[in-house]
Amino acid sequence: MSSLNGFGPIHVFAALALLGVGACRSPEPTQSADRTVTVYVSTDRVFSEPVLREYEKRSGVTVNAVYDTEETKSTGLANRLLAEKARPQADVFWSNEPVRTLVLKSRGTLAPYRSPSADGIPPALIDPDGYWTGFSARMRVIAYNTTTVTPADAPQSVFDLADPKWKGQVAIADPRFGSTSFHVAALYAVAGDEKMDDFFRRLKANDVRIVDGNSVVRDLVARGEVKVGLTDTDDVNVAIENGQPIAMVLPDKAGLGVPVMPNMVSLIANAPHPEEARKLIDYLLSADVERQLAQSEAVQIPLHAGVKGPKNIPAIDTFKPMTLDYTKAAARVEDVTGRLATILGL
Amino acid sequence: MWGLRSTRTLVIAAATVVFVVCCVLPLASMLAGTFSGRTSVGSTYAALLLDPRQRRLLFNTALLGIMTATFATVIGAPLGVALARLELRGKAILRVLLAAPMLLPPVVVGLAWISLGGDTGLLTQLAGRDLLSTWTHTMSGAVLVLTLVLYPVSMLATEVAVRRIEPRLEEAALIVARPGRVVWHITLGLAAPSITAAALVIFVLAASDFGVPGLLRVRVYTTEVFTAFAALYDFGRGAVLTLPLLVISTLVAAAAVALAGERLITTRRAMSGRHPPLFDPWKPAAVAAASAMVLLALVLPLAALVREVQGVRSWAEVVAGSGIAIRNSLVLAAVGATLTVAVGLGLGYARARARGTVGIIADLACVVLFAVPSTVVGVGLIGLWNRPGVLGTVYGTDAMLVLVCLARFLPLAVLGLAAAVRHVPYSHEEAAAAAGAGWARTISTIVVPQMSASLVAVWVVVFVLAFGELGASILVAPPGEATLPIRIYTMIANAPPANVAALALLQSVVILSPLTLLAWGLTLREAR
Numbered sequence: 001m002s003s004l005n006g007f008g009p010i011h012v013f014a015a016l017a018l019l020g021v022g023a024c025r026s027p028e029p030t031q032s033a034d035r036t037v038t039v040y041v042s043t044d045r046v047f048s049e050p051v052l053r054e055y056e057k058r059s060g061v062t063v064n065a066v067y068d069t070e071e072t073k074s075t076g077l078a079n080r081l082l083a084e085k086a087r088p089q090a091d092v093f094w095s096n097e098p099v100r101t102l103v104l105k106s107r108g109t110l111a112p113y114r115s116p117s118a119d120g121i122p123p124a125l126i127d128p129d130g131y132w133t134g135f136s137a138r139m140r141v142i143a144y145n146t147t148t149v150t151p152a153d154a155p156q157s158v159f160d161l162a163d164p165k166w167k168g169q170v171a172i173a174d175p176r177f178g179s180t181s182f183h184v185a186a187l188y189a190v191a192g193d194e195k196m197d198d199f200f201r202r203l204k205a206n207d208v209r210i211v212d213g214n215s216v217v218r219d220l221v222a223r224g225e226v227k228v229g230l231t232d233t234d235d236v237n238v239a240i241e242n243g244q245p246i247a248m249v250l251p252d253k254a255g256l257g258v259p260v261m262p263n264m265v266s267l268i269a270n271a272p273h274p275e276e277a278r279k280l281i282d283y284l285l286s287a288d289v290e291r292q293l294a295q296s297e298a299v300q301i302p303l304h305a306g307v308k309g310p311k312n313i314p315a316i317d318t319f320k321p322m323t324l325d326y327t328k329a330a331a332r333v334e335d336v337t338g339r340l341a342t343i344l345g346l
Numbered sequence: 347m348w349g350l351r352s353t354r355t356l357v358i359a360a361a362t363v364v365f366v367v368c369c370v371l372p373l374a375s376m377l378a379g380t381f382s383g384r385t386s387v388g389s390t391y392a393a394l395l396l397d398p399r400q401r402r403l404l405f406n407t408a409l410l411g412i413m414t415a416t417f418a419t420v421i422g423a424p425l426g427v428a429l430a431r432l433e434l435r436g437k438a439i440l441r442v443l444l445a446a447p448m449l450l451p452p453v454v455v456g457l458a459w460i461s462l463g464g465d466t467g468l469l470t471q472l473a474g475r476d477l478l479s480t481w482t483h484t485m486s487g488a489v490l491v492l493t494l495v496l497y498p499v500s501m502l503a504t505e506v507a508v509r510r511i512e513p514r515l516e517e518a519a520l521i522v523a524r525p526g527r528v529v530w531h532i533t534l535g536l537a538a539p540s541i542t543a544a545a546l547v548i549f550v551l552a553a554s555d556f557g558v559p560g561l562l563r564v565r566v567y568t569t570e571v572f573t574a575f576a577a578l579y580d581f582g583r584g585a586v587l588t589l590p591l592l593v594i595s596t597l598v599a600a601a602a603v604a605l606a607g608e609r610l611i612t613t614r615r616a617m618s619g620r621h622p623p624l625f626d627p628w629k630p631a632a633v634a635a636a637s638a639m640v641l642l643a644l645v646l647p648l649a650a651l652v653r654e655v656q657g658v659r660s661w662a663e664v665v666a667g668s669g670i671a672i673r674n675s676l677v678l679a680a681v682g683a684t685l686t687v688a689v690g691l692g693l694g695y696a697r698a699r700a701r702g703t704v705g706i707i708a709d710l711a712c713v714v715l716f717a718v719p720s721t722v723v724g725v726g727l728i729g730l731w732n733r734p735g736v737l738g739t740v741y742g743t744d745a746m747l748v749l750v751c752l753a754r755f756l757p758l759a760v761l762g763l764a765a766a767v768r769h770v771p772y773s774h775e776e777a778a779a780a781a782g783a784g785w786a787r788t789i790s791t792i793v794v795p796q797m798s799a800s801l802v803a804v805w806v807v808v809f810v811l812a813f814g815e816l817g818a819s820i821l822v823a824p825p826g827e828a829t830l831p832i833r834i835y836t837m838i839a840n841a842p843p844a845n846v847a848a849l850a851l852l853q854s855v856v857i858l859s860p861l862t863l864l865a866w867g868l869t870l871r872e873a874r
Contacts, residue, residue, distance in 0.1 A: 038825045045836045064825030067836035069816075079575050079721070080821050083728040089742055089825070103579050176577040212561060215838075337577050342399075346565070 035061045037276040038089060040077045042068040043096035043263055047234070047298035054292070055283050061276055066090070070178070070213045078104060081268070085109050091277035093266045094284060096138070097179045101264040102330035105131045113267040113278055117285035120304045125262050134262030135285050136293040136300035137316065140183045141248040141258075143221045143236045144228045151247070155228055158187065158251045162202035171209040171217045171229035176337045176346060179214065179232055183259050185336050186329040190256055190322060193339075200343045210344065222246045232261070237299040237312050250319055257322035262303065263293075354785040361692030365760075368752040369715045372726025376585040379729070400570070400590070407567040408594050410485065411553030414492040415545045421639065422497035423541050426504025427533070428632035431625045440636060441505075442862050447643040448498040448807075449857045451814050451831070454850040456491045456561045458647035461654060488564045492552045494643040499551075500544045502803050503762070507540035508533060509799065510769040516624065525624050533624065540765045546602045547758060550595055550717045556817075567591055571719050581725055588722050592714045599713035603706055648854070654847035665852065671833040672856050675813055678744055678829065682751025683809040686759045687801060689752070694763030695789070699772070709764075712757035720817025723753050727822055746822040747829065751812040758811075759804050766800030767793065806861060813857050830856060 041048045045067040052063045068077045078100040081090060085107070093110070095101045104110050105127070112130035125134030142161070144154045155161055161170045173180040188196045209226060211217055217229035218236055222244040236248045250258045265284045271277045283289060290302035299310035309315045340346060428434070429441055447455070460482055511533060519528040534541075556568040567590060574584035625632070697708045727749060731741040740746065770793050778788040794801065816831045823832055834849045 066823070066825045067832075069820065069832075069835040070838060076576055078579060079581075079725065080728070082579060082581070083725045083821065084732055087732045087734065087738065089732070107579075176573055181577060210563065334578050337573070341573075346569075 035276065036064060037061055037091050037273050037280050038064040038066070039092040039094055039280060040066045040068075040081060040090045041094045042077055042100060043094055044234070044298070047293065047296055047300075048094065050296070051284070051289055051292055055280065059279065059283070061279070063280070070215070076100070081109055082107055085269075088268050088270050088272065090268045091271040091273045092280050092284075093268060095264045095266075097182045097261045098134075098264060098326045099182045099185070099330045099333055101132045101266055102327055103333075104266070105129075106330075109269055110266045111269040111271070111274075113281060115278070115282050115285050117282045120287075121285070122303060125260075125303055132264045132266045133281075133285055134264055135303055136290050136298075137260050137262040137303060138179075138233045138298075138300055139250060139258050139260055139313075140179065141231060141233055141236060142228055142251050143218055143231050143246055143248050145221050145224050145226075146245040146247050147224060149227050154247075154249050156249060156251065156253075157255055158230070159199055161208070161228065161230070162199055162206055164206065166206060166228060168207040168209075169227040170203070170206060171211055171220045171226045172203075173214045173217055173231070174210055174212065174346070175340050175344070177213075179261055180230065181333055181337065182261060182329065183230070184340065185332040186259050186322060186324050187256070188332050188336050188339075189329045190324060197339060197343060200340060204344050208344075210346070218246065233313055234298045234300065237310070238297050240312055241297060250314065252322070253319050257320045257324075259324070260301075260316065260321045263300065352785050357692045357786075358696045361689045361696075364689045364752065365693055365756060368749060369756055371730055372723050372753055373585075373588075373715065373718050374726075375729050376581065376588075376722050376726045380582040380586050400567075403565055403567045403570060404590050404594065406485065406565055407553050407591065408598075410488060410492070410559065410564070410566055411549040411594070411598070413485075413489045414496060414552035415549040417489065417493040418497040418548045419500045419541060419545045421493065422500025422544070423504045423537075424632070425497070425636060425639065426501040426506075427508050427537075427625060428628075428636065429501070430505045430508035432629050432632055434629075434633065434636075438866060440640075442858075443640045443644060444501060444636060445498040445806075445861075446854075446858060447495050447647075449810055449814075449861070450495060450644075450647060450854055451850070452492060452495045452555060452558045454651070454854070455495050455647050456488075456558045457847075457850070458650035459487070459491055460561070461650040462646060483562050483564075485564050488559050488562045491558050491562070492555065494647075496548045496551055497639070497643070499548050499807065500541065502807070503540045503544035503765075504537055506766070506800050506803050507537040507769070511536050520624075529624055539768065542602050543761055543765050546599055546713060547716070547761065549598050550713060553594065554591065554717050554719055556719070568719060571721065575721050575725075584719075584725075585722055588719055591719070592717055595713050595717035596710055599710050603709060648851070651847045651851050651854075654844055655851060656844065661848065668830065668833060668849075668852065671828065671830045674744070674747075674828060675830040676856070676860065678747045679751070679809050679813040682748045682755075682812045683805050685748060686752055686756050686808050686812075687763070687805045690756055690759030690763045690804065691794075691801070693756075693760045694765075695767050695793070697760060697764040698767035709761065712761050716754075716757040716761075718754075720754065720815065721821070723750065724818035724821030727753060727818065731822075741822075742824050744824060746824065747819055750815060750818045750822060751808070754815060754818060755808045755811055759808055762804040762807070763797075763800065766797040766804070769800075770796045809861075810857065814853075 039052065041052070048067070049065070052065050055061070056063050066077060066080075077093075078095075081088070081093060081104055084090070088109075093101065093104065101110075110131045114130045115133060118126055118133045121133065121135065125137070127133065142155050142158070155163070155166070160166070175181055175184045184196070187199075209220070211220065214231040214235045215238075217231040218239050220226045221229045221231075222239045224245070233248065236246060239246045252258060265281050267274070267277050267281060287302070287304045287307050290300070290304055290307045293300040294302050294308065294310045299313050301309055301313055301316050303316065425444060429437065429444075434440060515536070516528055516532050519532045523531070553566075554568060556572050558564075559566045560569060560572070567587075571584050571587045571591070574580050574587055697705055697712075700708065727746065728741075731737050731746065731749070733741075740749075774792050774796075775788050778792050779785075783791070813829075814831055815829075816835060819829055820832050820835075823829065830853055834846075834853060837849065838846050
């Protein structure tokens with residue numbers, strides 16, 4: 001073996017290193033450095049990216065977006081924002097459920113901003129302190145398989161899921177994460193600990209299937225592997241649009257009320273580009289964005305009056321929403337997570 | 347031989363600084379934060395020691411790691427011996443096929459097995475009844491999935507180690523012993539440190555994996571760490587809950603050191619000549635076993651993915667926009683692997699030539715640092731680098747992704763390369779020094795050529811791991827398009843299952859292609 005042979009790998013490695021150094025990027029905007037905004041987005045990328053690209057086209061501002069994974073796949077952008085708090089990289093946080101936003105508010109990561117675009121949004125969905133504004137809402141729903149369950153037989157309340165007739169036929173996403181964590185925290189805040197502990201014990205006895213995420217719940221129901229499940233409106237709508245045998249019920253219309261989860265947008269404290277951040281927030285809270293999200297597969301319900309809602313979803317003024325203090329619900333998350341870990345054996 | 351003022355000291359010192367900065371400081375800063383953060387340190391530590399639920403989770407974690415390491419070694423080590431010693435037709439292709447499962451993200455393999463073995467899965471449809479669904483979401487299912495993904499680690503390590511064995515040792519032993527005893531005491535005995543090291547790596551990879559246990563609903567300790575971050579946003583709790591995982595890894599590493607020890611016989615000559623045909627009688631069984639593993643570990647999971655992919659409406663839609671992410675992943679993984687191997691070579695050399703307690707402590711430190719969950723690494727890196735000044739200019743660039751690779755995989759590279767350096771007789775270095783060669787020249791012309799196969803193997807493993815890394819990368823990737831795994835996982839939510847399967851296939855093809863070319867190139871070089 002010639003003495004040069006052993007350098008083969010070394011030469012390759014050196015070339016790769018040089019190539020890599022040359023290829024390393026810094027985030028250089030295509031336009032001037034002032035016309036850049038960085039947004040961390042927890043709303044599903046498939047829905048949020050088109051909205052942000054549209055903003056780029058209209059405004060000429062470069063949008064550097066950081067998207068999130070499903071809540072069970074990684075620890076998420078909220079943790080990144082908390083870790084970067086001393087020297088924020090993000091300007092705006094766009095969340096698809098309240099818990100993350102409220103945790104960030106409680107940790108001093110957000111700054112108040114009252115956008116003029118928020119005019120027309122119900123006051124209950126705007127933070128009184130101005131740290132977040134809600135828009136384009138989803139709801140928590142009970143999905144059911146239309147092949148095996150008739151509309152008349154479908155459960156009408158979350159509490160019906162503990163009925164023995166649904167034994168082994170109920171799926172929910174892991175209640176420690178994401179929108180399901182918000183939902184259970186809201187239930188505990190509204191219905192009380194005793195009732196909810198009892199419900200989850202009965203649900204456990206009913207052999208509830210706890211799965212990775214809301215989209216998994218939807219898939220199990222659509223495939224008929226379970227008959228019913230708790231998930232979100234956008235998840236079910238994707239399956240309906242794909243022609244799958246699935247439909248949804250707005251739970252507890254006559255009781256506690258239907259849990260409504262608005263998207264929330266916030267300004268990051270000490271954001272690097274505060275002016276561009278405010279402009280992006282104004283855009284996201286506009287009726288135009290709500291129209292885009294309503295008409296997309298996201299089927300998110302507009303909160304501005306006069307904006308046409310999605311076709312498969314009732315308008316927000318046609319049902320009784322759950323009367324909820326989002327801050328109080330978010331504050332229950334840690335305690336509820338511990339309770340459910342014990343009750344459900346997570 | 348070479349004094350403290352030699353190039354050797356400089357190189358090892360520089361490598362040590364990189365190791366401390368990249369691997370030690372992120373964890374140290376996270377743990378230091380537990381004493382000043384919002385978490386009540388006393389209550390959290392008490393919960394660790396006193397909560398029966400936590401102890402049960404620790405037991406499950408250890409069981410998952412040990413079972414996976416055991417089965418992966420039982421499968422991988424014999425395959426490695428077969429690749430090293432048997433004349434097999436199409437060996438280069440077979441090697442790539444056997445190693446390919448390692449390229450598949452474990453979660454993807456888990457999804458594939460659910461698709462195969464679920465109550466409406468392919469196997470149920472073929473068999474006409476549900477055979478596996480009740481077993482899929484269990485510890486056994488998790489062990490199976492992780493074994494199928496990780497056995498190539500044992501296989502590659504064993505092949506490299508067995509190739510390094512001096513044939514004359516086996517020939518001499520055959521004079522006085524039966525082939526079976528020679529295989530056990532000489533061949534496998536000399537390869538044992540590498541096999542043990544690989545088993546240890548597999549243990550850590552399995553015990554620190556979250557994706558597969560989470561997917562299959564197996565309750566292990568990593569889910570506790572994940573919950574602390576993802577559900578409770580409590581960095582202090584997450585960092586403290588990492589400690590039991592590190593303790594388990596340390597105990598297993600100590601056991602491995604005790605079992606394998608420093609057993610190694612080096613000779614004055616490098617490998618030369620033809621090995622005696624000790625394994626030829628087992629050739630048919632080896633071919634059958636290799637074929638079975640390719641079927642189980644590669645063909646079936648890919649078939650499940652391909653089955654899902656049939657529902658894709660538009661491949662263009664799936665692939666569109668992924669070009670930048672693919673480029674970033676390939677380049678950054680290659681750069682990260684290269685730097686990791688370069689730094690790891692210096693530290694691996696130092697570890698291999700160290701003796702006694704220093705060496706053992708170095709091994710344990712590497713195992714512990716390798717076991718640190720990716721989220722802890724990511725949050726620790728943010729804390730260290732997201733600062734005003736020079737450090738801040740690095741933060742927000744792709745260099746952070748290279749730092750993730752170093753932070754997560756440098757300890758692994760050190761372990762692997764140390765095992766390789768041990769096979770290079772120290773007498774060769776002594777001879778070079780006696781001839782007047784400096785340390786740098788000795789390393790580059792004597793040591794590195796003798797371990798080039800190991801260098802490539804370690805590079806490949808680090809490249810694969812870096813390519814698929816998600817947990818820390820998603821925390822530090824600069825805004826804008828980042829890596830392919832980040833792109834895939836941010837698109838999974840509400841993407842049709844067929845599109846998810848298509849993206850998983852895309853990732854597998856993207857990473858398999860350059861590695862196949864590399865393997866082919868190296869095989870051609872060996873043939874010459």
